[in-house]
Amino acid sequence: MKALLIPGLARIESVRDETAAGDVKTFTVQFLDEKDRFDYMPGQCAMLSVIGVGECMISITSSPTRDRMQFSVKKSGRVTSALHELEAGHTVGVRGPYGNGFAVNEWRNKRLLFIAGGIGLAPLRSAINYCLDNREDYGPIQIIYGARSPGDLCFKDEIFKNWPGFPETQVQVTVDKGDESWNGPQGFVPSFLKEIAPSPDNAVAVTCGPPIMIKFVLQALSELGFGDEQVVTTLELKMQCGVGKCGRCNIGHKYVCVDGPVFTLSQLRALPAEY
Amino acid sequence: MLHISKHNLLSLLTHASSSWQVFCPSKQGSTVNFGWFEGTVDTVAIPVNSCKGAFLPQTEELFTYRGTPETGLSLTGGFDGQKPVLIFFARPCDARALTLLDRVFLEGEYADDRYRSRRARSVVVTVGCKSPLDTCFCTAFGIGPDSKAGSDVFVYEDETSLYFEPLTEGGAGFVAAHLAYLAEGGTPVSVMEELRRAELPLAGRIWVEGMAEMLDSMFDHPVWEKMSARCRGCGACTYLCPTCYCFSVFDAPRGTHGKRYRSWDSCQFSDFMLMAGGHNPRPTRKERVRQRFMHKFNYGVKRQGDYLCVGCGRCIRACSVGLHAASALFDLKEAGR
Numbered sequence: 001m002k003a004l005l006i007p008g009l010a011r012i013e014s015v016r017d018e019t020a021a022g023d024v025k026t027f028t029v030q031f032l033d034e035k036d037r038f039d040y041m042p043g044q045c046a047m048l049s050v051i052g053v054g055e056c057m058i059s060i061t062s063s064p065t066r067d068r069m070q071f072s073v074k075k076s077g078r079v080t081s082a083l084h085e086l087e088a089g090h091t092v093g094v095r096g097p098y099g100n101g102f103a104v105n106e107w108r109n110k111r112l113l114f115i116a117g118g119i120g121l122a123p124l125r126s127a128i129n130y131c132l133d134n135r136e137d138y139g140p141i142q143i144i145y146g147a148r149s150p151g152d153l154c155f156k157d158e159i160f161k162n163w164p165g166f167p168e169t170q171v172q173v174t175v176d177k178g179d180e181s182w183n184g185p186q187g188f189v190p191s192f193l194k195e196i197a198p199s200p201d202n203a204v205a206v207t208c209g210p211p212i213m214i215k216f217v218l219q220a221l222s223e224l225g226f227g228d229e230q231v232v233t234t235l236e237l238k239m240q241c242g243v244g245k246c247g248r249c250n251i252g253h254k255y256v257c258v259d260g261p262v263f264t265l266s267q268l269r270a271l272p273a274e275y
Numbered sequence: 276m277l278h279i280s281k282h283n284l285l286s287l288l289t290h291a292s293s294s295w296q297v298f299c300p301s302k303q304g305s306t307v308n309f310g311w312f313e314g315t316v317d318t319v320a321i322p323v324n325s326c327k328g329a330f331l332p333q334t335e336e337l338f339t340y341r342g343t344p345e346t347g348l349s350l351t352g353g354f355d356g357q358k359p360v361l362i363f364f365a366r367p368c369d370a371r372a373l374t375l376l377d378r379v380f381l382e383g384e385y386a387d388d389r390y391r392s393r394r395a396r397s398v399v400v401t402v403g404c405k406s407p408l409d410t411c412f413c414t415a416f417g418i419g420p421d422s423k424a425g426s427d428v429f430v431y432e433d434e435t436s437l438y439f440e441p442l443t444e445g446g447a448g449f450v451a452a453h454l455a456y457l458a459e460g461g462t463p464v465s466v467m468e469e470l471r472r473a474e475l476p477l478a479g480r481i482w483v484e485g486m487a488e489m490l491d492s493m494f495d496h497p498v499w500e501k502m503s504a505r506c507r508g509c510g511a512c513t514y515l516c517p518t519c520y521c522f523s524v525f526d527a528p529r530g531t532h533g534k535r536y537r538s539w540d541s542c543q544f545s546d547f548m549l550m551a552g553g554h555n556p557r558p559t560r561k562e563r564v565r566q567r568f569m570h571k572f573n574y575g576v577k578r579q580g581d582y583l584c585v586g587c588g589r590c591i592r593a594c595s596v597g598l599h600a601a602s603a604l605f606d607l608k609e610a611g612r
Contacts, residue, residue, distance in 0.1 A: 003388050005337050005524060005537065009348055051340050051348050051535075052528040056551070077551020090344045211554075238550045240524045243385035246540070247521030248548055250566075252494075253574035258385070272494045275556050 004243060007049045007093030008036025010069075014088050018072060020151025024119050025084055026061065026072040029094060040064055040097035042104055042127035043234065043262045046071070047242045049093030050082040057239040057257065060097065061122040063129035069094075072122040072154060098242040099261050102127045102206065102232065110204050111139040115217050117189050117209025118147050121154055123234050123261075124208055129158075132166050141166070142198055146174040146189035146213075150182045172196060190216035193224075200226040208234045218265060228266035235261050235275055251275050276431075277450060277457040278438040281318070287456040288316055288363060294452070295361035295398070298329040318364055318432070321408060325517030325589065326369050327376060329360050330393045333514075334538040337524070341532045352534075354389050359396035361449065368413045368587040370401045370425030372517035378579040379520055398449045401426035402437075403470045410588030412478035412601060418585055421470035431463040431470075438463045478586065481601060482608050487576040489611045490569060498610035502603060503564035505596040510541030512590035512599060513567070518575075518583040521547075542566050568603045 010029040018024040031037045040046075040060055048071060049055045056079040062070035075084045086092065104127060112131060114124045131138045143163060147153045153173065164171050174185040174192040185192060190213065198205075205226050207217045214233055221231050237249035237256045244258040252271040254260065279287060291297055297312035300322040307320035309328065338352040362369075373394075380390035404411070404420035413419060423429050427446030431438040439457065441447040450457070513519040523540040527533050540547060543563050549555045557563050575583035590599035 003354065004385060006350065009350065050344055051350075052343065052526050052533050054526050055524060080551065086344055091342075091348045092344060093350075236550075237556060238548045240522070240540075244383070245379060245385070245387060245520070246523065247542060247570070250570075250574065252569075253577040274494075274562065 005095070005241060007047065007051075007055070007095040008033060010036070010092055010094045012086055012088050012090050012092060013068065015086070018154040018156075020149075022084075023075045024072060024154055025075075026070055026154075027083070027086075027092070028062075028068050028070050029092060030068065031094070032091070036094070038097055040069075041101035042130045043099065043101035043123055044097040045099045045242070045257075045261060046094050046096030047098065047239075048073075048079075048083065049095075050079055050086070051091070051093050053082040054079045055093070055240070056080065057098070057236075057242055059123035059126070059234070059261070061125050063126050063133060065130055065133035072119065072125075074119040096242070098257055100259065102262050104130055107131070107204050108137050109139055110202055111199075112141045113198050113203055113205040114141070114143045114145075115189060115193055115205060115207040115209075116143075116145050117213040118152060119154060120207075120209030120213070121145055121159075122208075124206060125155055125158070127206065128163065132163065132169065135166060139202065140168040141170070143169070143171045144174075144189065144193055144196060145171065146176070146192060146209075148176045150175050150179055188216070189213050190220045193217060193220045197224060200224060200230060204230055204232060206232045221265075228269060229264055231265035232262060233265065233268070235263060237275060276438045276440060276462050277454075277459060278436045278461060278463075279457050280436055283456055284318065284437065285314075285316060287453055288312060289314070290456065291361055291363075291449075291453065294358060296329075296358045297361045297363055298326055299363040312363070316363065318402065318437075321366060321404075321411075323589070323592070324515050325372065325587070326362050326365055327372070327517050327520070329362060330373070330376065330390055330397070331380070331520060331522070331539070334536055335389065337535045337537055339532065339534050343531055346531075354392060359398070360393055362397065362399045364430070365399050365401045365426065366404055366587070367401055367418050367420060367422035367424075367426070368411075368585040369517055370399050371413075371416075371418050371422060372425070372585045372587070373399060374425040375518050375575075375579060375581060375583055375585070376520055378581075396445075398427045398445045399425060400428040400430060400439075400446075400449070402430040402432055403466065404473070405432060405466070405469060407473060407475055408588060408592075409477060410591040410601075411475050411586065412481050412588060413586035414475050414478040415481040415483050415604075416582055416584060416586045419470075420473040421467065431466045433463050433466050436463075438466075475586075477588070477601060481586075481604050483572075483582060483604065486604065486607065487573050487582070490573040490607065493607065493611055494565070494569070496610055498606055499561050499565040502568075502598060502606050503560040506543070506560045506564050506598050507596060508543050508545065508560055508563065509595075510543040511593040513541040513543055514539060515589040515593050517585060517587055517589070518571075542570070564598070568600075568607070571600065572604075572607070
């Protein structure tokens with residue numbers, strides 16, 4: 001029987017700075033032992049270890065359609081700070097996959113609207129690349145993305161070059177406050193979304209970002225006529241096991257680690273607002 | 276029924292400890308606690324703690340690592356089979372509580388390898404509760420002084436002897452291995468009758484029927500504020516509770532080597548859900564006390580199919596401010612009706 005809480009060791013193949021401030025880095029990893037490798041779906045997560053410091057749950061930002069596993073991590077606590085000190089060639093621990101992931105099979109032939117803020121694009125990126133790699137299975141794809149400043153935008157190659165090149169794929173980017181280099185839209189994501197006013201017709205809206213952004217995006221989507229079943233978001237709470245046992249990440253009787261992190265708005269409305 | 280004179284019990288346990296890890300109550304200072312057998316046993320008192328630690332140790336090593344992330348790492352310390360666990364003298368509430376922990380750690384996609392390994396070959400010997408305490412209320416949860424759920428061997432105790440009734444294959448194996456210590460004959464009819472008739476006054480005042488459904492609409496009820504006002508957040512209730520299982524995982528580095536441990540944790544501690552960046556979804560005692568009792572009486576029913584309380588009364592005996600499962604059930608019933 002596989003040991004539940006023991007990570008596999010993985011080598012960091014590359015580290016890429018995403019933001020100007022250096023507070024978000026993307027780590028590409030490769031398991032040292034093939035038996036530790038695992039398959040995953042977009043939206044699933046893994047427990048990432050800096051051995052000797054600790055573990056934390058991070059969404060897998062790569063798409064399973066690509067051959068390398070990637071994690072984009074914002075430096076925010078003890079483990080993520082230690083992770084940011086590591087470089088290519090160093091070793092981390094990885095165990096997973098955990099969580100339900102996005103219902104990408106139910107999205108077939110629908111119009112997809114992705115709305116992200118800051119590092120919140122990381123989990124959506126997995127689904128976006130998955131859908132783009134299976135482009136014919138999905139309807140038009142619209143990506144609305146924002147960050148505090150131009151320097152805080154993540155995955156710049158993809159949002160500005162790669163993704164807009166796919167058929168029927170639109171990427172619209174805003175920043176809270178521009179600088180001399182920025183001649184694009186300015187303003188917060190929720191109001192940007194309301195200006196764009198995408199149609200809810202045969203659509204699924206998927207959103208992730210800072211809690212305050214999610215709150216107002218959900219309101220905006222309701223105003224635009226999106227039903228609660230059409231709206232999907234991902235949640236994050238403190239986790240220590242990732243497998244529904246340590247008793248930490250529950251919202252009501254649901255555990256974010258195994259029942260989430262992906263929830264529809266109608267599922268969230270049925271739970272107590274304790275997150 | 277096979278029986279043993281109480282005088283010979285210690286020699287039976289000493290013999291058993293050659294092939295079993297024996298977890299039993301013994302006197303430690305002025306109190307009786309469950310722990311690994313070290314030559315003494317107390318079969319009279321109901322222990323302060325529960326026997327969950329035999330399967331979910333208070334602290335256990337997950338692995339030892341050598342090296343550093345920079346220079347390369349190796350992990351060792353796979354869990355290997357030790358001697359099987361013998362719980363000697365669980366109470367019916369303890370045995371039943373193990374079946375509830377089993378639902379958390381053995382069922383579903385992510386069975387816990389360590390818990391399973393310890394639990395799989397274990398034998399639970401339960402003694403009928405002849406002298407329940409005034410804090411006992413197991414009968415409110417359908418358990419009783421002669422309940423056998425979760426037990427492999429049931430023991431009836433009279434003035435001089437202990438009568439062994441094997442209930443499972445594992446229990447029969449344990450009894451068969453100790454025949455040299457057991458004599459044949461006799462049925463402790465009066466003890467059986469006594470257990471059947473035992474009454475727990477506290478249970479008569481506790482109402483659990485429909486509690487889970489009632490709590491569905493009580494998440495935002497002001498009663499949680501009132502209940503939690505006196506809580507000290509010490510977490511003693513959760514450590515002693517036979518059905519509480521929350522844990523944390525942490526690393527203990529020692530230079531270029533170290534260990535990762537799993538250790539009991541408590542939803543009553545302020546940093547239990549504290550996230551990097553400072554957000555805490557349960558910032559005050561109100562949210563934490565609500566979490567504990569909602570888990571016991573609502574979430575547990577939805578996830579594990581039963582109340583996560585067996586009425587053992589340990590939280591009643593431990594709490595310095597009188598905030599425990601029984602008081603919660605009183606207060607919630609009062610508030611919800």
